[in-house]
Amino acid sequence: MKTLMLSPLEKACLQWVSKGRTAVEIALLEGKSVIEIELCLGRALTALGAQSMMEALKKASGPDT
Structure with missing residues (x-):
């Protein structure tokens, strides 16, 4: 996952989304x-220049991790 462009919470949220969690579930998990x-x-979408969550997940886990 690209680390320079994303905050720790942004990275954590994207990781939760990649595991199928909803915003409500992530909020509960992250307090x-x-x-x-x-x-x-x-x-996170803006930082990665993504138009969708799927695109953001692909970019965040791209080859330059």
């Missing part, structure tokens, strides 16, 4: 609000 998680995932 954050659902809004915080949704904003975090949005920042």
Whole structure:
């Protein structure tokens, strides 16, 4: 996973999404609000230049990890 562009929470959220977790589940697991998680995932999309969560997951786990 690309580490320079993402915060620790952004990386954790993407890892949870890759395991099929929803924003509500991630919020409970991370001790954050659902809004915080949704904003975090949005920042991760922007940081990775992705248009979708699937694209973000592919980019985050790309060959330059």
